[in-house]
Amino acid sequence: MTVVHHDGLLQKVIHSLSDHIAVLDSEGCIVFTNQAWNRFGAENRCCQESGWEGVNYLEACDEAARTGDEFGKHAAIGIAKVIRGEERFQLEYPCHSPSEKRWFLMNVVGLEHDRCRYVAISHVNITLRKLAEEHAYNLSMTDGLTGLFNRRHFDNFLSDEWKRCARLRLPLTVAMIDIDHFKLLNDSYGHQYGDQCLIKVAGVLKGYARRPSDICARYGGEEFVLVFGNCTTDMMRQELDKLMDEIRGLQLPNANAPTAGTVTVSIGVSTQYPLPRTKESIAVGEADAALYKAKQGGRNRIEFLN
Incomplete structure (x- = not known):
């Protein structure tokens, strides 16, 4: 049986995924992002000049909520609950660009590592499903x-x-x-x-x-x-x-x-x-x-x- 160095393999697997993935600490600060997350941020002009590490994602959701973004409000509440101990949270939300319609599913999962609380967040592109649903809806x-x-x-x-x-x-x-x-x-x-x-x-x-x-x-x-x-x-x-x-x-x-x-x-x-x-x-x-x-x-x- 081939011996695999798991840390390196897991890094490659995570960076190969099309889902946008980030890990937050117990304060809501980002400690890790995969390449899909970084690429989406760069393509949509929401990247951080010094990188994503240390950016408080929970505060970013709160700021969006203060501007009236209902999805930002729900995301902030859901992430905070998972940080405090709830197992998971999900939210479907639109993220349209000037040229196309897009929807994502946010998955938030809590985990423990070295006696510390972390939260893994993934944003899954569900545009094809939502467009199919929208087509059926539009018929009515x-x-x-x-x-x-x-x-x-x-x-x-x-x-x-x-x-x-x-x-x-x-x-x-x-x-x-x-x-x-x-x-x-x-x-x-x-x-x-x-x-x-x-x-x-x-x-x-x-x-x-x-x-x-x-x-x-x-x-x-x-x-x-x-x-x-x-x-x-x-x-x-x-x-x-x-x-x-x-x-x-x-x-x-x-x-x-x-x-x-x-x-x-x-x-x-x-x-x-x-x-x-x-x-x-x-x-x-x-x-x-x-x-x-x-x-x-x-x-x-x-x-x-x-």
Whole structure:
């Protein structure tokens, strides 16, 4: 039988794992990290210049909790309990980047070594499972006609994005979109044609919700809504002008409409800087008020409110 030097082998095994692993002492300070932990920190600009050893991870979670991060709060409480003697703790949490959605499972396990208490933490990437769950969830949250998210999902998304922007002090922009003279279109051409117009307009709109912090939804009837996290009206003006032109470019007949002979839309836009303990309904209300002004101003136009 081959004799193996276990310490060296275990080091290689731990550093070969894709899970991000750290070991904390009884004060919550990091005493060890594997290469996956270090690599993730470097790639996401959260690495420590002098290395991770000595960094108090428990304090970092507490600091995140103080900024309103609920997952940071739960992590801090769970890790503290394991340090005090509980066997283990688990937490699933999102960790989205600007370009992709990501989820992790935090496993926290207590252990004793040389009469000292330590805590081993691993962060396991569970993105594939969460994306599959999200797909199944989205099927129940999708508008059957247009394929866009429905009102129920929109309300949940806006609530979460409002809280995120409040925590990070980021702007949030809401655009309410209404198809001009849609009732007249239905009366003139029939509801089947009206449905086809809704589908085609929705096909244009969904191309403008490109990031994890964006959403496009059917708000109700001929009304749609777009949300852009970490965006202001100034940042979105050119995009929304392009959206208007793209819908006009569909050249969908609406011959009896007084604004134009083809389908057009009116858009109301509002930017808010969410504050803790405020409601996301503010953003929708302001965008709806802007949409009303756009309609009163002749339709087929955009009205901005800040």
